[in-house]
Amino acid sequence: MDQAELRRQLREQLDETQREQARLATLRKRMQYEQGDLSYPSETGGWQLGDVDLGEYLARYWGKRLVLIITPAGDAPTPMYTCGVCGFVMNEVGECPRCKLQAIEFEREMQQQQAERTPDVFEQVPNDHSEINCVAPQSQN
Numbered sequence: 616m617d618q619a620e621l622r623r624q625l626r627e628q629l630d631e632t633q634r635e636q637a638r639l640a641t642l643r644k645r646m647q648y649e650q651g652d653l654s655y656p657s658e659t660g661g662w663q664l665g666d667v668d669l670g671e672y673l674a675r676y677w678g679k680r681l682v683l684i685i686t687p688a689g690d691a692p693t694p695m696y697t698c699g700v701c702g703f704v705m706n707e708v709g710e711c712p713r714c715k716l717q718a719i720e721f722e723r724e725m726q727q728q729q730a731e732r733t734p735d736v737f738e739q740v741p742n743d744h745s746e747i748n749c750v751a752p753q754s755q756n
């Protein structure tokens with residue numbers, strides 16, 4: 616192989632490399648990149664990626680041939696649910712543990728009060744009024 620032939624092959628390879636780079640640059644310009652936490656349902660009832668409604672997003676490419684590349688990049692934070700009664704924040708929908716505990720304690724107190732005989736309110740008031748200390752509210756001046 617003489618030097619002229621070697622030079623010709625080298626130039627051909629360079630041209631091929633440049634064409635490949637130009638093709639990749641064109642693809643890169645066309646490429647769309649979206650990142651976010653995947654959730655369902657969106658406001659329109661479809662899939663949502665961050666702020667992007669994927670149904671609306673894909674509708675832009677109606678009639679096109681696509682290459683879709685998906686890369687899981689970690690776990691999305693689990694959605695939080697708030698108890699409508701006490702405001703306790705939970706990881707999943709279900710019975711609120713704080714309200715359940717309060718209901719159990721309330722029931723236990725009621726059973727305890729029924730077990731002991733609840734004295735009459737009038738029996739608790741002393742007859743001579745000596746144990747009652749009435750304090751008038753103080754003015755702030």
Ligand SMILES: [Zn+2]
Pocket residue numbers: 698699700701702703711712713714
């Ligand atoms: Zn609650």
